[in-house]
Amino acid sequence: MTETTAPGFRMEQYTLKHLKEVLIVTANIDGEPDQVAIFRGFSSSLMRPTAFDPDVPVLPASCEIIAIDRLKGPYNPAQPQYIEQGIAWETMDVRLKNLGL
Secondary structure (H helix, E strand, O other), X not given: OOHHHOHHHXXXXXXXXXXXXXXXXXXXXXXXXXXEEEEOOEEEXXXXXXXXXXXXXXXXOOOEEEEEEEEEOOOOOOOOOXXXXXXXXXXXXXXXXXXXX
């Protein structure tokens, strides 16, 4: 899988087209649970350190995506404003393909 077809990259591109949305991705990365916020083309782990280099993917192609939540941005963890919760990767994958991502 190339970088441009990796799920994390595709979701970053989605947030560049939907600037008022934040994606919160629940995933297993190397067997460890993680939550990743994706906003305006950038990803950041909410549970572990994130590399300073934006070319280092926060969601590697090998990760297992459990669920995706769509929220109104900017993200406020004290008062999240959900648009949609618990989206399966298979559903999001179809949406991204329909958008050409």
